[in-house]
Amino acid sequence: MHRTKWFSPAEVLRQATGNNGRMLALAGPRNPYPGALGVIEPGALGDVLLVDGNPLDDPSILTDPEHNLVAIVKDGQVFKNLLADDK
Template sequence: MKIAQKKKVKICFGSDLLGPLYGYQTQEFRIRGKVQSAQEVLLSATVTPAEMNGLGDKLGQIKPGFIADLLMMKSNPLDDITILDEPESNILFVMKEGRIY
């Protein structure tokens, strides 16, 4: 991670752990938080993947005309990125297509 960051490599947050490994998926926030700022980690899970998939003009940000799902958290992940490691304890709700779930 340190080498990639130093070389300005664009890194997207991973989401490919399935089955019994799925529980380890969110540990990436904590691991990356040791090298990157919370803002850089969040951008790698939102803006960077949208850009890398050619959808930077439609996804990845909360802006007029963009498609977005939102998470309402108990606290600010910019203050402590590890709150995203325990979504069941820290996510209050998810808003998808304007509806709260």
């Protein structure tokens, strides 16, 4: 079953991102990450995805990253950037 049966797309995205970061922080010394997770702020660890579309309208666009993810930044390093190809 899809989570959207019970939760809005925004809630599902929040559960998959920010909530997981807060859960890892609760692990205390077992948390393998030295910085804040699930937030975009200076010093935080995280990934940034630029999506072609609005996952709040259609969360299924995230199931096809090859076509729908325009940019991927992980740990401050750019892994995919289709915006640069447009120049």
